[in-house]
Amino acid sequence: MATDKELSDFLESVERRAYKQAVYAVRKDESALDIVQDAMIKLAEKYGDKPAAELPMLFQRILQTTILDYFRREKVRNTWVSLFSGMGPSGDEHEDFDLLETYAAEQGSAAAESSADQLERDQVLAIIDAEVQKLPARQREAFLMRYWQDMDVAETALAMGCSEGSVKTHCSRATHALAETLKAKGITL
Numbered sequence: 001m002a003t004d005k006e007l008s009d010f011l012e013s014v015e016r017r018a019y020k021q022a023v024y025a026v027r028k029d030e031s032a033l034d035i036v037q038d039a040m041i042k043l044a045e046k047y048g049d050k051p052a053a054e055l056p057m058l059f060q061r062i063l064q065t066t067i068l069d070y071f072r073r074e075k076v077r078n079t080w081v082s083l084f085s086g087m088g089p090s091g092d093e094h095e096d097f098d099l100l101e102t103y104a105a106e107q108g109s110a111a112a113e114s115s116a117d118q119l120e121r122d123q124v125l126a127i128i129d130a131e132v133q134k135l136p137a138r139q140r141e142a143f144l145m146r147y148w149q150d151m152d153v154a155e156t157a158l159a160m161g162c163s164e165g166s167v168k169t170h171c172s173r174a175t176h177a178l179a180e181t182l183k184a185k186g187i188t189l
Contacts, residue, residue: 135174145160
């Protein structure tokens, strides 16, 4: 059973990493903060009585589910906006009215991106994902823990059951292999 202090310390230790993960997923700072806060509250309310060793995996699962819920809500919200976009003021002077045009897209959000930019970003991310999947298992594991989950070398070594030197070697090989493959495909980051 995790004590209140252990739960509090755990949440404090993962808040920045969870925020980065949520921002990367949803591309909105405010929404990412809400997602992380919701995930932390759910963990505390429903799983606060679990052993401290189980908290990292439970929190990661809750965070991913909360991110998926966000996208589901956005999809429903966007569907309603699309459905009502043809309904505007009646009359001849408002014939060209479009509700979507009145919706001001937030700068830097996916809605503010052009379709071409979204497509290009999605294609690049798909290529990167495919190349990461082609890495040897240990390199992929070390790379994802270090750079996706923002774990430090010691945490990664502990999770992988190997030395810190091995983690550094796996990460170095993975980043070099990815850089070469992506450069050959014309992608520079």
